[in-house]
Amino acid sequence: MIDIQKINELIGVDESFKASDRLYKLLMSDEKDELFKSFLAIESNLTYDWFTDYYQEEHSEPGYVHTKNVAIIPQTGIDPLYFNIAMQRNIDLFMHKYATGINIQEHEVGKFPIYLHDYETQKAIVAMFRQLEHEMAVERDTVNALKDLKNNMLSNMFV
Structure with a gap:
């Protein structure tokens, strides 16, 4: 083998x-x-x-993370998508304050500010973000369809 x-x-x-x-x-x-x-x-x-x-x-060893990486895993009672949203909200400020080059020192990770709501509020925030993402996708599709229509009309105008 x-x-x-x-x-x-x-x-x-x-x-x-x-x-x-x-x-x-x-x-x-x-x-x-x-x-x-x-x-x-x-x-x-x-x-x-x-x-x-x-x-x-x-x-796949449980709890194994390569020594060059740090894993942040949300605890039970924290919606993973909400956790992602909370992380994205604060990442710029955290990186500006604690990053050394493109790296973050392991001892600094614990200083990452995450504000947690109760689980029901987390679910509501996640639902709102999913709705916004859906609406943005619909608008993006509409814009692309209008661009295609414009290109088609312009190409037929000078025939």
Whole structure:
């Protein structure tokens, strides 16, 4: 069976968290056939899914976050979309105050200001944002349809 280190070597990454981006680039390039042949030279059993085990072993440990990253996970009783909205609302001020370059120091993450409403209010805010997103999509579609109509009419005007 092929091991994680060998997969990383074949893909051309030094750390497994870089594998997804590298694989995407390889699969979109002319190198994909050579990559597949390299894997087959080591493991020819095509009934076995190498990558499911690779990703599960490397990335699905409960609570595992690569040492270069910090995960912020909302607690029970906080709507995930509401949490996202609250984070987006305060990110500019937080980044201006605490970011060092493009990075945030781990000890600074706890200073991120998040104002929480009760769960029913969270649900109402999320519903309002979803409605706004829907209305914006409808307006965007209307604008695109009008642009298409304008282009069609302009092209037929000078026939």
